[in-house]
Amino acid sequence: MKKGHQVTMKEIAKKLGVSVSTVSRALKDSPELHPDTKKRIVEMATSMNYQYNLLAQSLRISKSKVLGVIVPELTSHFFSSNISGIQDTAYKRGYNIMICQSNESFEQEKANLKTLVSSQVDGLLISLSRETKSYEHLQELYNREIPFIMFDRVTEEIPVSKVTVDDAHGAYLVVNHLLKQGCRKIAYFSGPTDLYISKKRKEGYLEALAEFGIPEKDIKVYVTDLTTEMNREVTLDMLKEEDRPDAIFAMIDPLAVDVMITLKEQGIKIPEDIALAGFTNNPTSAVVEPSLTTVSQPGYEMGQIAANHLLDQLDEVVSDEPQSFVLLTTLVERNSSKKIKAS
């Protein structure tokens, strides 16, 4: 299919017997030209259905007014909220966004980066894949002075601005809540240990336990690769132990839901036998039975803040000095952790 011909300034100029520069000036409402010519040109442009060619302008001014976004996956509610915030913000500030998903693959993340850079995006917003453990590609981006910032899945190895939630504090909040409910043997179900959020949430978990003087032997960490199969397996393994936990803090909601399904299937009562809590506050968490206690992360706001900050850097209304934005999380108490009835 061939695209229909797009009207250019040249054609308008020819039709009107003026020069291209005059058309250009008229269309960007330059003051230094006769109101009549301006009017004629604008009218002609409208009648010819003239559409500005952003590509040509981009090449001319070496600015594309496009932001590149790389996320591990598009279908996760959290990331799509981020993107939504980024898109709305970019749109308001006159930018478009180009999106890629790494599908949690390191190789694809690198490839995505390459095509976005080739496409001359003015800046990038990146959330790392699970597989990403080396950072040369980001270092190169940094060396080439292409503005970018990271959000949610970040690394501390590269000195750029970052937007994250206070993972450690969120985890602290929820574990503290479980402790207050009377739980004393709280297991932490972690994702891959080299993940930033796995570590950070563990810190909060440990901090809360320490505050309550929980002995070392009651600190239990289970690790899963976050696939449904392994989540299930790990839960069953945990159930086999003689000294069973009385509560589980799952690193992310989907994991918590898998755990919940497995526990229910095994006849374990939640929260009576084992209390359960997650992290993220996915829409699903509110409607499972029992409803899931979790930590709410402001995904949309994260996207807004990340995009606004990057655009501020591009507009130089803010220094290039890397900043760290740590957003507040809030505890969402629901039924999966209610050990204490109306006391």
Place this chain on the structure above:
Amino acid sequence: MKKGHQVTMKEIAKKLGVSVSTVSRALKDSPELHPDTKKRIVEMATSMNYQYNLLAQSLRISKSKVLGVIVPELTSHFFSSNISGIQDTAYKRGYNIMICQSNESFEQEKANLKTLVSSQVDGLLISLSRETKSYEHLQELYNREIPFIMFDRVTEEIPVSKVTVDDAHGAYLVVNHLLKQGCRKIAYFSGPTDLYISKKRKEGYLEALAEFGIPEKDIKVYVTDLTTEMNREVTLDMLKEEDRPDAIFAMIDPLAVDVMITLKEQGIKIPEDIALAGFTNNPTSAVVEPSLTTVSQPGYEMGQIAANHLLDQLDEVVSDEPQSFVLLTTLVERNSSKKIKAS
């Protein structure tokens, strides 16, 4: 923040004392040039960290290798699955995607269209906003011969290719299932009546009822604007009626979930008192209590098919003749509709 300087072919050419065209040829592995020069150029390019400028190429060849995507919202699981399918497909075929969300606003949809066209996308994939009831903007796109296709939220007014699910049949399947469960007064909870899917799903609903010879008086349609407030209100209204339905078919899962919550809160047992079914098969549907019977739509595949078809049109491996792809939906039987126990 100013972007670091990007190396151009010109610079490579100067360093090596060759012409820009030679560099261009070497970099695209043209056969008609000396292997040695080619090697020298490629090596120099690598060492200088040369990165192709897609923007310049786009301007030159009048093809951007970018697809524009407009969806009503990014955070819905169904649309993000679509986008995921589109993105993966586009990526495989060497295209990038630029995404906009209309936020269900007609005005924003038109604005999105404009900026994407300005950005010289090679084609567009569009899913209409709820507010979109006139189609001049699409007609104009069509007149200007800019290739585009529509998916999910489509209109029949414009003769372009469309990718949808068999809404009517999916609705038929689920209502037929409810009838087989013994329900005889099945209400249809519809979204705004001018929505394409509202109509199509109603067709299937009516067809199933007709097949079972359900009398006119037991055909009940309730309309909501799909906000949680109104979903709740409509449910309560329905409960007030003396001749209460024994089953509800909700047009989309989120509506079904709102209905479920309201029913449970009013002490209505599901499915014993009222059976319930939705449409979409959101991840949430599997984990609500009772689990929700629904119709599964292949969102990711829709995206793939839509993108592949559009790209086929662009590549002219397929005619411009509008085609209609209607994907199969499948009934997902779960507990919210199980009137008949193990019979």
Place this chain on the structure above:
DNA sequence: CTGTTAGCGCCTTCAT
């Protein structure tokens, strides 16, 4: 095999 030329659509001096 390689260089020259022209131009994609637009903007910005520099003239006039």
Place this chain on the structure above:
DNA sequence: ATGAAGGCGCTAACAG
């Protein structure tokens, strides 16, 4: 107040 010229980075036709 308007036009001409040059160039953003790259490619393609035409010479040699």
